[in-house]
């Protein structure tokens with residue numbers, strides 16, 4: 001047996017003994033598509049990221065990408081355990097995209113477009129946004145990413161769809177009620193931790209003039225169906241019947257978890273939370289961290305029935 005083959009078999013043995021075969025199989029496909037050997041699984045993956053503003057594709061290693069993603073997606077002032085939870089979500093989300101083989105403009109592996117992938121900021125972009133604390137905050141993010149290097153979230157030995165959002169407003173939403181798909185680890189959970197968010201409860205009035213522009217003549221609003229966590233599923237505004245998500249989008253509401261009331265001036269909307277409400281509640285993660293919970297406890301709370309697995313690169 002030559003050295004190459006024996007090394008390969010030794011690595012394969014290590015893979016089978018120490019790892020989740022499914023994650024490795026997915027990563028092996030990822031590396032194979034790039035013309036790398038199976039042994040590369042133990043190397044840190046390089047990724048290409050499409051930058052939507054410049055239209056350029058940048059290459060970097062996966063952990064460097066995760067730093068820029070945490071910097072873009074979570075307030076950098078958050079506690080380190082919340083940053084670690086976010087880093088693991090971002091890594092899991094990115095690896096799932098990579099192993100799905102989804103391609104972005106110019107065949108990039110990932111994109112900084114938040115509608116199709118995750119946000120990403122270079123240090124220079126981050127420093128532009130936070131001119132006073134950029135160095136310390138960037139160091140905090142780097143540390144959170146380093147201390148969770150290679151860690152991902154698995155359910156049934158598969159990378160989870162690690163959805164996250166800003167603020168759930170007291171209870172997260174299930175994937176079923178928001179996306180119509182029942183996913184074991186994306187169920188609704190109580191969250192008594194995100195009251196610290198400015199978006200926990202907000203009130204606004206939609207002027208009748210603006211309402212008419214969207215949904216025709218009249219001064220009427222009626223919620224026709226709400227989900228088990230109080231999110232609007234169907235609402236009739238004047239003559240128009242809309243899904244909760246359409247209502248949210250049409251009027252730029254922070255979430256569908258809201259109550260509506262007719263007033264002389266327009267529709268009074270009290271909203272709870274910000275975002276789709278599924279998966280990790282970022283302000284909830286911060287609230288848990290402030291109460292002394294670690295990142296393992298945070299992730300176990302928002303993604304029930306999952307486990308953390310470390311890819312040995």
Ligand SMILES: [Zn+2]
Pocket residue numbers: 167168169170171172191192193194281283284
């Ligand atoms: Zn929450």
